[in-house]
Amino acid sequence: MSVSVQDYAQECAAQGLRGDYSVCRADFTVEQKYDYSAAEQDVWRTLCDRQTKLTQRLAHKSYLDGMSALGLVDRIPDFDEVSEKLRKLSGWEIVAVPGLIPAQPFFDHLANRRFPVTNWLRTRDELDYIVEPDMFHDFFGHVPVLSQPVFGDFMQMYGEKATDLIALGGDEMITRLYWYTAEYGLMQEPGQPLKAFGAGLMSSFTELQFAVESSDAHRVPFDIETVMRTTYEIDKFQRAYFVLPSFETLKDAFQNGDLAGIIKRWKAEPPRDPATI
Ligand SMILES: C[C@H](O)[C@H](O)[C@H]1CNc2nc(N)[nH]c(=O)c2N1
Ligand SMILES: N[C@@H](Cc1ccccc1)C(=O)O
Numbered sequence: 001m002s003v004s005v006q007d008y009a010q011e012c013a014a015q016g017l018r019g020d021y022s023v024c025r026a027d028f029t030v031e032q033k034y035d036y037s038a039a040e041q042d043v044w045r046t047l048c049d050r051q052t053k054l055t056q057r058l059a060h061k062s063y064l065d066g067m068s069a070l071g072l073v074d075r076i077p078d079f080d081e082v083s084e085k086l087r088k089l090s091g092w093e094i095v096a097v098p099g100l101i102p103a104q105p106f107f108d109h110l111a112n113r114r115f116p117v118t119n120w121l122r123t124r125d126e127l128d129y130i131v132e133p134d135m136f137h138d139f140f141g142h143v144p145v146l147s148q149p150v151f152g153d154f155m156q157m158y159g160e161k162a163t164d165l166i167a168l169g170g171d172e173m174i175t176r177l178y179w180y181t182a183e184y185g186l187m188q189e190p191g192q193p194l195k196a197f198g199a200g201l202m203s204s205f206t207e208l209q210f211a212v213e214s215s216d217a218h219r220v221p222f223d224i225e226t227v228m229r230t231t232y233e234i235d236k237f238q239r240a241y242f243v244l245p246s247f248e249t250l251k252d253a254f255q256n257g258d259l260a261g262i263i264k265r266w267k268a269e270p271p272r273d274p275a276t277i
């Protein structure tokens with residue numbers, strides 16, 4: 001039923017993903033091994049400096065509050081140190097993984113308040129955008145909001161509920177919901193300017209600006225059923241961004257929406273193309 005590390009490692013290698021899955025434990029975690037070079041530390045600082053300037057302007061307050069709570073990011077994070085801080089703030093910890101892991105173990109970590117963070121960093125040639133999650137994306141994009149108890153609790157609940165919905169055959173649909181909210185969600189609260197919410201935007205210099213500021217970005221109001229029916233690609237700018245009116249809207253749709261019904265209705269139907277939403 002669940003994916004074995006060996007099978008997944010082969011799949012990833014075939015797709016050209018960068019992580020080394022040969023040293024994974026059964027839950028896809030690895031040692032962080034803090035042996036980064038001076039050049040990598042330098043890339044990290046550059047990434048943080050240029051991206052922080054953008055997030056100050058374009059990120060939702062929940063993210064900026066989370067970043068302040070976490071404190072300094074002046075060198076590549078030591079995962080154990082960060083976990084200690086996070087545990088005090090919200091009961092979360094981070095664990096090292098070699099890169100993308102399958103949905104099921106991913107959600108199982110979330111359900112247990114563990115966030116998987118990739119243990120390698122993009123190169124100097126990828127400062128603006130990278131096609132697969134790296135440490136900068138996982139850490140800079142996702143971890144700040146986990147320090148905020150409201151979001152931390154939501155992510156745990158997401159992990160728990162996702163596991164049940166996957167059992168109904170909703171693997172792809174529940175992943176799309178995660179994708180278009182936690183990764184690429186925008187937020188526009190009443191009377192407020194449009195802000196970025198998702199982690200995939202927070203970690204990309206070019207896509208963050210595109211999604212929030214470009215008149216070429218295709219932005220549509222959040223609707224849970226539409227989101228769950230819409231495909232995505234991980235290695236290009238998104239062709240649709242869903243705009244949430246508030247975090248409560250997402251939480252409410254997730255808690256009280258009939259996700260099982262949506263899955264049953266649509267899982268055998270052809271999905272929708274984001275360009276046509
Ligand atoms: C939930 C959905 O499958 C999503 O793309 C998951 C899959 N595996 C992942 N694996 C890692 N390491 N990081 C992620 O953000 C994700 N996201
Ligand atoms: N494109 C994101 C990384 C990412 C890849 C794939 C999925 C999610 C995030 C970045 O440049 O930071």
Ligand SMILES: [Fe+2]
Nearest residue numbers: 133183199200
């Ligand atoms: Fe992510």
